[in-house]
Amino acid sequence: MELVRPYIIFYIIIFGIYLLSLAFPKLRKGKRDWYFIAASTLVFLLIGTRADTVGTDTEDYVSSFQHLDSYYAQDDVLFRVIVYVLRLFGSSAEYYIFIVSLLGLFGLFYIIDKYSENKTMSVALFTILGPMELFFFLYFSMIRQTIALSFFFISLCILFDNSQKNKKKLWLFLLFYLFSCLTHKSALFAAPFIAIIYFKKFDKRVFWIALIMFTYVLAGLGLSITQTVLSKVFEVLGGDSHYAAYADITIGAIESRGFMHLGILPFTIIGLIVSWFTDNKTRENWIVQFFLWSVVMNNIFFDNLNYNRLTLYLTMFSIIAIPNALKNVKMIVKLPTLVFVFGYFIYKMIGQFAFQLSPFASGNIIVPYESWLLKF
DSSP: OGGGHHHHHHHHHHHHHHHHHHHSGGGGSSSSOHHHHHHHHHHHHHHHTBOTTSSTTHHHHHHHHHTTOOGGGSSOHHHHHHHHHHHTTOOOHHHHHHHHHHHHHHHHHHHHHHHOSSHHHHHHHHTTOOSSSOHHHHTTTOHHHHHHHHHHHHHHHHHTOTTSOHHHHHHHHHHHHHHHHHHOGGGGGGHHHHHHHHHOOOOOHHHHHHHHHHHHHHHHTTOOOHHHHHHHHHHHHHTTSHHHHGGGOOOHHHHOOTTOOTTTHHHHHHHHHHHHHSOHHHHHSHHHHHHHHHHHHHHHTTTOTTHHHHTHHHHTTHHHHHHHHHTTSOHHHHHHHHHHHHHHHHHHHHHHHHHHTSTTOOSSOOOSOOBSSOOO
């Protein structure tokens, strides 16, 4: 219990802030949402001031930065540039982790601040949601991809901002999306979905319910070719580099129980609720569209761990789509849905922490927590 005490304190504060935002909403309705500022600052400090022992790959990233080893940047040109620029101003682990965490979280908090109807809820959801591994946990380890996600979120804010002129908007979007792809090639996965959502939004209830149910049934029957597809994709992305190794990783069977596949079932349920109980205008919203496509792709990529990294460019929108989609839904639907979302994913979060305390734990380990600033 002592090993997870810092996280217990963290979650008590985060959910305390969220409950206060519900009890005293005036402080989140002005130009500055003080609850969001407090919650996002705490998340940043927890991730950005961690020791290099927290997060499976953090030590390797720090070592690569300090020795200018190109392993983590050999395939990703912009990340290499970021590393070399940061190296000009310092070499300490604390400095590096702080800056790359700032870069990785900036885009996330920017899109939440710009588009979430309940910013504090979005931050709280960020700390517990995730189809396989929690989004929050991934930000302790996947430094390149979190920075790529940051550029990705900014690029979409530009693309879907109706106040900007089309020509300027498209050039800025392409620039930031290129930054995302050059930081981590997995961002290329999102390209077809950006095009679909930008040019043709599917808003019909029957379309989403049928597509989500169809793909879930296929997953329940174990019908998938994603292992073969992903092998080819990662071979193209990486050749002989570390990207190619991703093709050999598979973990879907661990979570799979036929039609009780806990890696995809909760998101499927939420997707069906959003599809059924919202109106066409809500489903047409681009953030909700990204979320609904994420449910479909989760179902299709159910049998390989790597879908978690690829579909991250879609699933992350759940933390904004859920509060936005439920805003105008009747309380008789909204309340049970939120109880399910928070209840199940808090349970899942506790389970993942319990697993990390096991001597047989593997993957992204974030316990025990150490920080040069936060002394819980």
